[in-house]
Amino acid sequence: MTGERTIPPDALRSAKEALRRRVLAERGAIGPAQRAAACAAITAHLIEDRWYRGARTVCGYCSFGSEFDTAAVLADALRTGKHLVLPRIDRTARRLAFHLVAGLDGRLVPGTWGILEPDPVQCPLVDLHDIEFMLVPGVAFTRGCERLGYGGGFYDRVLAQIDPECRSVSAAFSLQIVNSLPMGPDDRRVDAVITESGDFRRVD
Numbered sequence: 001m002t003g004e005r006t007i008p009p010d011a012l013r014s015a016k017e018a019l020r021r022r023v024l025a026e027r028g029a030i031g032p033a034q035r036a037a038a039c040a041a042i043t044a045h046l047i048e049d050r051w052y053r054g055a056r057t058v059c060g061y062c063s064f065g066s067e068f069d070t071a072a073v074l075a076d077a078l079r080t081g082k083h084l085v086l087p088r089i090d091r092t093a094r095r096l097a098f099h100l101v102a103g104l105d106g107r108l109v110p111g112t113w114g115i116l117e118p119d120p121v122q123c124p125l126v127d128l129h130d131i132e133f134m135l136v137p138g139v140a141f142t143r144g145c146e147r148l149g150y151g152g153g154f155y156d157r158v159l160a161q162i163d164p165e166c167r168s169v170s171a172a173f174s175l176q177i178v179n180s181l182p183m184g185p186d187d188r189r190v191d192a193v194i195t196e197s198g199d200f201r202r203v204d
Contacts, residue, residue: 015182041196051167055133057083062116088117099123145202159188
């Protein structure tokens, strides 16, 4: 169904939800040792990525549940002197707001769904167009860098608005790579997907 644009909205939602359930179940079943090894390999690939290394201002996110653990990447960004930006869900506007984070201790608070977010009192807002590299979460991806998110549409809206020079990259376990995705007109691809086995780059 890759690239499908005529699928009825109800069928599209159903197809997406079925795929989410399957991939999230598989991701949640990864054992602790395998998960730790995969996270370490993904982190190593990511921090050596040329787009990440060349960016001065990088946007990450605080992982939750069975996601790839982003903690080491966020720590690397701070350690290497990059400007680290993290998202916060603005529930009133139903959008993501982006904040500069000078450190992780004491500057993060539980937000929507219990995910850690920057404290807006301590962390100043950042213009979306100042971000040069964005780490984008997701549930499933194709080798063509199509992305299935969690269903809120937050990152699809952001990806439609970021600076054209900003590189969008997702980090995922290999089992999250699927042959095809049900895609709608508002769904956006990322520029690359990095897994423990290597990476996939978008080719237009």
